[in-house]
Amino acid sequence: MTFDLASAPIVFLAWERGLALPEDSLLVGADGTRINHATNDPSLTFLRLWDKAVLTGPAELLAAAESLDDDELSDHATLLRLTRDAGGRSLGTAALYYADDLELHQPDHTVHVSTGEADVAALEALCPPDDVNDVGLARLAHKFTIMSSAEPDAAPLACSAYGEYQGLLAPLGTLVAPEFRRQGMGRLATSIAAHEALAAGLIVQLSADVNNAPAHSLATSLGLSVAGLQTRVSLPSPQNPHK
Known part of the structure; x- marks a missing residue:
């Protein structure tokens, strides 16, 4: 394997920082329990990493998604339905692969x-x-x-x-x-x-x-190892009333 699960806390920490989550919330959160994190960012993001999941976005959209399971939120069509009235635009669903070590393959010619x-x-x-x-x-x-x-x-x-x-x-x-x-x-x-x-x-x-x-x-x-996926929908940025 090219990814040692002992490195998973580093991946969790990076995403905690990127999604403005409290530190260790992904690492110590209960398996199978989704974290809902309200933000003012103009996006709705569902992230699944191994057995942890998090949904971030405006509070009203998190409330609308409360009854949906993780498999449903993995589908970008679901996030589009949730954000239809808000003008959401799908950024798709991507699988996430990781490696903390890779075998070195020397090419048979000069590169x-x-x-x-x-x-x-x-x-x-x-x-x-x-x-x-x-x-x-x-x-x-x-x-x-x-x-x-x-x-x-x-x-x-x-x-x-x-x-x-x-x-x-x-x-x-x-x-x-x-x-x-x-x-x-x-x-x-x-x-x-x-x-x-x-x-x-x-x-x-x-x-x-x-x-x-x-x-x-x-x-x-x-040889990269798949660890989860990310589904994203962008939302229109709030208008600046001073402009």
């Missing part, structure tokens, strides 16, 4: 890796805009782009990057040029970024939309 932003921009220009937006390399600070060669005019083949979430987790994102998909480039790039994140003392996190089969295949091929 040229760039950490430059220009090469990332060149790769994004080759890809459909929807793919670029979904992966969000621009939001991730540490980027590793596999290049076709070491020459100045080399072409970018794939890029994987990681960011930092609450100083504890390393969310991953991977983008592959259309011409080089299904050739192992995404797996290689992701492996490079993941090992760099682990070396920095972070736990690797990969979020894969439940309908994105290639992303799930990538996660399992690397």
